[in-house]
Amino acid sequence: MKNKILLLIAAFAAIFNIQAQSADDTKVILITLDGFRWQELFTGADSLLVGNKDYVHEVDMLKEAFWKDTPAERRVALMPFFWNQVEKMGQIHGNRNLGSKVNLTNSMWFSYPGYNEILTGTADDARIRSNDKMQNPNTTILERFNNTSEGKGKVAAFGSWDVFPFIVNEKRSGVPVNAGFEVATGDLTEKEQFLNELQDQIPSPWGSVRLDAFTHHYALEHMKKEHPKLVFISYGETDDFAHDGDYQAYLKSAHNTDALIKDLWEFTQQDDYYKDQTVFMITTDHGRGTQPLDTWRGHGRDVKGAGQVWFVTFGKDVEAMGEVKQDEQLYSNQFAPTILKILGQPIPKEIKGTPLK
Ligand SMILES: [Zn+2]
Numbered sequence: 001m002k003n004k005i006l007l008l009i010a011a012f013a014a015i016f017n018i019q020a021q022s023a024d025d026t027k028v029i030l031i032t033l034d035g036f037r038w039q040e041l042f043t044g045a046d047s048l049l050v051g052n053k054d055y056v057h058e059v060d061m062l063k064e065a066f067w068k069d070t071p072a073e074r075r076v077a078l079m080p081f082f083w084n085q086v087e088k089m090g091q092i093h094g095n096r097n098l099g100s101k102v103n104l105t106n107s108m109w110f111s112y113p114g115y116n117e118i119l120t121g122t123a124d125d126a127r128i129r130s131n132d133k134m135q136n137p138n139t140t141i142l143e144r145f146n147n148t149s150e151g152k153g154k155v156a157a158f159g160s161w162d163v164f165p166f167i168v169n170e171k172r173s174g175v176p177v178n179a180g181f182e183v184a185t186g187d188l189t190e191k192e193q194f195l196n197e198l199q200d201q202i203p204s205p206w207g208s209v210r211l212d213a214f215t216h217h218y219a220l221e222h223m224k225k226e227h228p229k230l231v232f233i234s235y236g237e238t239d240d241f242a243h244d245g246d247y248q249a250y251l252k253s254a255h256n257t258d259a260l261i262k263d264l265w266e267f268t269q270q271d272d273y274y275k276d277q278t279v280f281m282i283t284t285d286h287g288r289g290t291q292p293l294d295t296w297r298g299h300g301r302d303v304k305g306a307g308q309v310w311f312v313t314f315g316k317d318v319e320a321m322g323e324v325k326q327d328e329q330l331y332s333n334q335f336a337p338t339i340l341k342i343l344g345q346p347i348p349k350e351i352k353g354t355p356l357k
Pocket of ligand 1: 239
């Protein structure tokens with residue numbers, strides 16, 4: 001009898017242990033599209049910009065690709081992965097036309113303060129007031145997770161913008177960051193060697209931001225090789241093409257990024273480590289203007305609407321709500337604590353945002 005009870009206890013312990021392990025096995029991929037407006041995400045190409053010769057070189061070509069009769073068709077044309085697949089399996093928040101709102105809580109409405117808020121869960125208007133290459137005094141969730149036994153060496157960040165090593169405070173946090181024009185280092189795969197070569201040979205239009213294909217493939221190769229549990233990937237082209245006033249390139253870049261995210265999703269679903277265990281969370285660091293029309297190029301506290309953002313999530317245990325069509329108010333400081341919760345980590349008191357359900 002005593003033996004039987006012991007056996008039963010052992011069996012229960014084994015079951016609970018398996019359950020605990022599977023909860024701890026969740027992986028998170030956090031992705032940002034720099035300065036991509038909710039307006040294009042939810043309604044596709046903008047009628048005031050798509051045929052506007054001030055912002056588009058090849059109007060016919062752009063309209064052929066992205067102009068359709070209705071906003072619903074236009075958004076599918078622009079972001080087919082989001083609107084054909086993610087809408088069925090996940091959640092798309094931020095369509096203000098339907099009452100779903102997502103806002104920044106920082107009042108700066110440009111990149112460093114936006115990424116600081118997304119990655120730490122707390123806006124810091126007192127200290128994060130420029131895009132200068134300043135070591136972040138705040139602690140990101142990448143650093144927090146890297147400082148736990150489960151997360152040690154299982155975190156990585158990739159960005160197109162060369163300020164990310166500072167935002168993540170790579171030095172202090174020990175989180176590896178590949179950003180700007182950095183190459184892959186260490187024991188390189190053939191693809192990484194080729195990417196390193198190409199990055200020199202395909203010049204970026206900008207001084208501090210590389211083309212997103214490099215960021216994407218460095219991240220993907222690292223995931224195949226090292227299997228990090230928490231990955232941050234920041235695509236940057238949309239913001240820079242918008243500042244350039246090039247609406248054609250802005251749309252093509254958004255369309256391409258949609259396909260890159262599909263590529264990541266498909267990789268995770270055929271990889272044993274990530275399959276059915278991975279949550280995707282996608283957002284942007286700030287919005288942009290709409291009126292006057294030229295403010296679509298800019299953002300910052302003087303640009304009306306630049307604090308309006310959006311949020312997309314899908315993957316393990318994410319309820320399939322589709323496009324959210326009811327009144328709600330989410331904030332960008334909620335993503336960091338939500339990720340800690342998903343990873344089974346405590347949420348420190350200094351984090352201002354509250355986790356999403
Ligand atoms: Zn910008």
